[in-house]
Amino acid sequence: MQNFESIMEKLKILTDAAKYDVSCSSSGHERRGQDGHLGSSAAMGICHTWTADGRCVSLLKVLYTNKCVYDCAYCINRRSNDVPRAAFTPRELADLTMEFYRRNYIEGLFLSSAVNGSPDRTLEEICEALRILRSDYGFLGYIHAKLIPGASPEMVQRIGMLADRVSINIELPSRESLAALAPQKTAAGILTPMRQITDAMAEQRSLTGAGNKYSKYRYRPKQLPDSNFALLGEEAPREGRYSTAKMVFRGAGKNLTVRQIDAKMAVKEDRFAPAGQTTQLMVGASGESDRQILALSHALYKNFFLKRVYFSAYIPLMSSPLLPQVGSAVPLTREHRLYQADWLMRFYGFDVSEILDGNDPNLDLQLDPKIAWALRHPEYFPMEINRASPEEILRIPGIGTISAARIVRQRRVAAVTYDDLKRMGVVLKRAKYFITVGGRYYGGGVQQEDLREHLILQSGGQQLDLFAQTDERFLGTKLQIE
Amino acid sequence: MEYLYDGTFDGLLTCLYEHVYTEKADDIRVLEENVQLSLGRQMQVKTDLTKSEKVAKAIEKKISPAALRRAYRAYLTAEKGKEMDVLRYVFLGFKLGRDVDRLHGSETVRRIDVLNHKVSWEADRILGILRFSVIEGPDGKDVLYAAIHPNCDLIQSIMPHFLNRFRQDPFIIHDVGREKAGFAKDDEWVMRPLPRDFSPQYTVDEQQYRELWRNYFRTAAIDQRRNPKLQKQFIPTRYWQYLTEMG
Ligand code: SF4
Numbered sequence: 001m002q003n004f005e006s007i008m009e010k011l012k013i014l015t016d017a018a019k020y021d022v023s024c025s026s027s028g029h030e031r032r033g034q035d036g037h038l039g040s041s042a043a044m045g046i047c048h049t050w051t052a053d054g055r056c057v058s059l060l061k062v063l064y065t066n067k068c069v070y071d072c073a074y075c076i077n078r079r080s081n082d083v084p085r086a087a088f089t090p091r092e093l094a095d096l097t098m099e100f101y102r103r104n105y106i107e108g109l110f111l112s113s114a115v116n117g118s119p120d121r122t123l124e125e126i127c128e129a130l131r132i133l134r135s136d137y138g139f140l141g142y143i144h145a146k147l148i149p150g151a152s153p154e155m156v157q158r159i160g161m162l163a164d165r166v167s168i169n170i171e172l173p174s175r176e177s178l179a180a181l182a183p184q185k186t187a188a189g190i191l192t193p194m195r196q197i198t199d200a201m202a203e204q205r206s207l208t209g210a211g212n213k214y215s216k217y218r219y220r221p222k223q224l225p226d227s228n229f230a231l232l233g234e235e236a237p238r239e240g241r242y243s244t245a246k247m248v249f250r251g252a253g254k255n256l257t258v259r260q261i262d263a264k265m266a267v268k269e270d271r272f273a274p275a276g277q278t279t280q281l282m283v284g285a286s287g288e289s290d291r292q293i294l295a296l297s298h299a300l301y302k303n304f305f306l307k308r309v310y311f312s313a314y315i316p317l318m319s320s321p322l323l324p325q326v327g328s329a330v331p332l333t334r335e336h337r338l339y340q341a342d343w344l345m346r347f348y349g350f351d352v353s354e355i356l357d358g359n360d361p362n363l364d365l366q367l368d369p370k371i372a373w374a375l376r377h378p379e380y381f382p383m384e385i386n387r388a389s390p391e392e393i394l395r396i397p398g399i400g401t402i403s404a405a406r407i408v409r410q411r412r413v414a415a416v417t418y419d420d421l422k423r424m425g426v427v428l429k430r431a432k433y434f435i436t437v438g439g440r441y442y443g444g445g446v447q448q449e450d451l452r453e454h455l456i457l458q459s460g461g462q463q464l465d466l467f468a469q470t471d472e473r474f475l476g477t478k479l480q481i482e
Numbered sequence: 483m484e485y486l487y488d489g490t491f492d493g494l495l496t497c498l499y500e501h502v503y504t505e506k507a508d509d510i511r512v513l514e515e516n517v518q519l520s521l522g523r524q525m526q527v528k529t530d531l532t533k534s535e536k537v538a539k540a541i542e543k544k545i546s547p548a549a550l551r552r553a554y555r556a557y558l559t560a561e562k563g564k565e566m567d568v569l570r571y572v573f574l575g576f577k578l579g580r581d582v583d584r585l586h587g588s589e590t591v592r593r594i595d596v597l598n599h600k601v602s603w604e605a606d607r608i609l610g611i612l613r614f615s616v617i618e619g620p621d622g623k624d625v626l627y628a629a630i631h632p633n634c635d636l637i638q639s640i641m642p643h644f645l646n647r648f649r650q651d652p653f654i655i656h657d658v659g660r661e662k663a664g665f666a667k668d669d670e671w672v673m674r675p676l677p678r679d680f681s682p683q684y685t686v687d688e689q690q691y692r693e694l695w696r697n698y699f700r701t702a703a704i705d706q707r708r709n710p711k712l713q714k715q716f717i718p719t720r721y722w723q724y725l726t727e728m729g
Contacts, residue, residue, distance in 0.1 A: 001690050011694055015701040046610040049725055050717045051703035058610070061702065096694070099687075102626060102651060103614045104644075105695050138649065260646055406586045413581050420587025 007096065013086040017066035017077050018112060020315055046107050059110035059144065060100055064088055064126050068114035072182040073320045074171075074285045077114045081318070087116060090129035097133060101141050108142030108164070109133075119148040123155045130162040140260045142275070149189035156193045157272075160200060164259065165275040165307070168193050170300075173293050177286035180322055197277045198304045204272050276307035283338060284331040285314035285323060289361035294341055294352045301346075311338045337363040344370055347401060348394045366456045371397045374434055375452055381434045382441055385416050397455075398431030418442060429458060484524045486513035487565075491557050494565055495534035497527050498572055510565035537572075545575035545582060552583070556597035560633045567593045604632055605639045611721055612640070614653065616691075617682040626653035627682050631723070637664045641671050656680065699727035 001007070047056035065087035066077045076083060088096075097109045111129075116122045126145065133139040145163035147156060160166055168190055172178040175187050259274070279300060281293060297309040313335035316324045341363060344350040348370070355369050356362075357376065364372040374381060374397050383392055385407060393404045406424040410416055418437045422428055433443035433451055446454045483505040487493035489512040501507045505525070513526060541550045553568045561567075571594045575582040585591045612628045619625035626648065630637075637657050641664045644653060652667040656676050663676035717725075 001687050004690050004694075008694060008697060011698055012701055015698055019702050046606070048610045049699060049727055051699065055703075057699070057702065060698070099691050100695060100698075102648065103616070103691060103695070104610075104612055104628070140647070409584045410586050413584050414587070417587060423589075423592045424586045 003092075007092060010086040010088055010092070011062070011096070013084050014062040014064070014066060014088065017083075017114070018061050018063045018110075020076065020312075020317070048105055048107065058107045059142065060097055060106045060108070061110040062088075062093075064093065064111055064113035064122065064129070065116045066114045067116040069117065070115050070182070070184045072185070073322055074181055074282070074314065074318055076317055078318070088129070090125055090132055093129045094132040094137060094139075097141075098137050098139060101139065106141070108144070110144045110146075112146030113148065115148055119150040120152050120155050122148060123151055123159060127155070127158050127162065130159070134162055144275075144278075147193050149185045149193075151193050153193075153196055156196050157200065160197060160272040161270060163273060165278060166197055166273045167278040167280070168197075169280045170296075171280060171282045172286055173281050173288040173296050174286065177288070181286065181320075194277070194279070194304055197273060200272045201276065201305070277304065278306055278308040278310060280310040280312055282314050283311050283335050290334070290338060290341070290363045291352065291356045291361040293338065294345070294355065297342060298345065298352050309342065311335050311342070333365050334363070337365060337369060341369045349391055367452075368397070368459065370395070371430070371455055371459075375455075378448070382436045382443075383434065384436045384439070385421070386411060386438060396431055396434050398427035398429070398434070400425070430455065483507055485510040485527050485565075486519070486524055487511075487527045488513060488529050490529055491554055492531055492534035493527065493529040494557055494568060495537040496530050497565065498537050498569055499530075499533040500525075500527055501569060501573075507566075507569065510569065541572060541575070544579065545572070546580045549575050549580070549583065552594055552598055555601045556594050558635045558639075559597045559600050560635075561597060561600070564597060567597060601634045601636060601639070604634050605636045607717075607721065608632055608636065609640055609643055611717070611725060612655070613725070615682070616685045616688050618685055619652065624651050624685070626651050627656065628654070629656045629658050631659050632657065635660060637662065637673065641666060645669065645671060696727045 047058055049057045051057060063077070065085075066083070067085045067087055068075075068077045068079055071079045075081075093109075093111075097106075100106045101108065111126060113122050113126060130143060130145065133143070142165075143163040144165040144167065145159050147159065147166055147168040149168065151159075151168075156166075170190055172181055178185060178187060259271075281297065283293065293311070300306050300309055313331045314324070315330050316326050316328050319326045341350075341355050344355060345352065350370075350373070354373060357373075363369055367375070374395065380392070380395070383396060385393070388396075390404060390408050393399060393407060394401065399407075403421075403425040407416055407421075407426075410420065410424075415438065416424075418428075418440075421431070421437065428442075433446065433455075435442075485497045485500065485507045487497050487510060494510070497507060497510050519526060538550060541553065549572075553572060556564055556568050556571070567590070570590045571582070574588070574590050578585070582591060586595070608630055612630055614626035614628045616624050617627045635657070637655055641655065644655070645666055648666075649668075652665075654663050654665050654676075656663040658678045661675055661678050662673055664671050664673055
């Protein structure tokens with residue numbers, strides 16, 4: 001490799017500049033306790049390694065450049081901040097991605113960028129890098145490209161055709177904070193491309209004829225040919241008939257990107273952002289309440305059909321009178337609770353108004369929002385495991401989607417006993433206070449009025465409390481906007 | 483009676499056959515070389531493809547094709563006593579039919595769940611943490627080579643994943659402990675023995691790309707969020723040997 005030293009230097013600068021942005025290589029918190037699901041991010045759901053902060057690394061996450069003409073208050077790359085600057089060339093970035101990918105370091109590329117010159121000028125170069133990857137190198141890995149607010153419609157369209165997923169970050173959960181903290185960005189500059197992406201995907205779904213603008217050939221999924229899995233004739237005799245392709249795991253192809261699947265099925269690969277659109281909201285840089293944040297994310301799912309809304313705990317690195325003090329605690333617990341609440345809304349049938357039905361506009365930092373909800377609604381509990389509907393069972397603390405499904409499945413053939421629940425993966429030390437099994441209640445040891453305290457202690461107790469305190473102190477530094 | 487078999491899945495299925503038609507098995511173990519059988523207590527079961535085929539068909543028909551897959555996966559683990567676990571599961575299945583997999587409360591079924599989970603968990607992990615190095619092939623072209631040391635026997639479960647991925651480069655996945663490897667080229671692959679001391683010649687660029695990756699890995703961690711406990715929870719230290727970047 002020529003210019004090894006210079007690539008090394010660029011990689012260092014542009015990784016460092018990109019790392020505070022959580023999306024996709026999701027935070028450790030968010031992954032925990034999700035029943036092994038990776039949600040819609042499953043397209044790049046393979047973790048290749050885990051950083052020292054416990055985050056899963058599946059993509060090469062870098063900025064194309066950190067040279068920026070904007071001056072957003074919260075950002076380490078803002079124009080007025082004195083940091084080393086660098087920019088890849090399209091070829092350099094494409095080579096790096098490809099070489100990492102073939103060594104199985106990564107599933108693909110997660111590319112964002114500062115604004116070098118203008119949004120479109122920067123995106124033009126990014127487009128070229130992606131084009132080299134896709135056309136010259138035949139790269140079928142995953143690409144998540146982050147658009148820059150203010151991108152032109154042509155640019156959005158071109159990038160959408162090359163990337164699996166596109167996103168444009170909202171970051172600040174209200175117009176007011178946007179105006180205060182990122183004055184060069186406008187809500188329109190963010191929402192217009194977002195709307196365009198949503199519409200392009202909807203249009204793509206409705207266009208099926210040959211030769212439409214999204215596909216030269218009509219997209220028609222074919223049965224995957226078996227030969228893809230076939231072995232060559234002879235195999236080590238020890239293996240007998242079960243080393244043959246038949247026994248190859250069903251799931252072995254489950255992590256393919258849409259473009260890999262397209263390639264296998266020999267269909268034309270021109271598709272607009274097949275893995276959809278996401279965005280990110282920053283938590284704790286500005287003063288919005290959890291209720292505002294969750295309501296916004298709910299509206300985004302509903303109106304823009306986003307695949308995910310990511311939350312990112314703001315890490316106070318920049319000093320500004322508008323922002324929490326540098327070095328103050330990072331609201332990690334709050335971020336975690338928001339993800340839990342988001343999860344409840346998407347998979348457990350909860351509504352924002354239920355999750356935050358008390359007077360407090362913020363989530364309870366000490367307790368999982370599901371437990372908090374259950375404690376506020378003693379009228380629904382205890383529920384009889386052998387009679388409650390599947391929707392009701394999902395509301396019981398300590399029972400996840402998998403164990404709920406197991407309960408319902410077994411009920412059809414045999415009554416569920418208390419011991420069965422444990423084997424089904426129910427967290428009994430939590431669930432037992434909210435259920436009866438065959439009419440019997442097993443949570444007798446703890447008085448109702450002590451239950452909250454008991455559950456808090458149980459869920460990490462001391463340590464979490466410590467977190468909660470720092471968080472509260474942090475939340476005390478509410479912003480004064482206007 | 484203690485059954486001794488050759489360690490293949492067909493061998494295990496043959497054991498299940500004998501369990502019905504000759505004396506019942508109360509343990510099944512792999513026959514080790516140069517070991518004297520103690521007559522009357524132990525019995526060597528000769529793998530018989532007709533018998534194993536019959537049992538396989540019976541499992542598919544009387545229980546379900548999924549049950550056969552589950553039995554097979556359980557067999558791929560390195561767990562002690564997995565053979566008897568499979569036996570108990572299959573015979574419970576013969577009694578209950580396809581409903582057997584709904585009986586999540588049963589110890590026998592749960593055990594098979596656990597074994598299945600072990601295989602798929604490890605296969606999933608290995609898919610991510612396996613590292614290829616570019617080595618020089620016999621014709622001077624690039625070949626990708628990866629060494630793994632999994633608990634479960636899972637080369638065949640991970641080969642298809644990489645076949646889908648590498649259209650240009652031939653690749654080799656070497657299970658060092660089991661001394662065998664999957665060799666893949668274009669759309670096909672074979673399993674062949676490969677000694678554990680196989681030591682390939684790396685290309686010149688290889689070291690540099692490893693260096694770049696290590697550098698990336700170190701830079702990407704957020705200091706404010708350091709959480710080694712969480713890191714170990716995701717990736718048990720046993721697997722760190724794979725990771726170029728942990729070194
Ligand atoms: S435009 Fe992006 S990179 Fe530039 S200062 Fe704002 S947030 Fe930072």
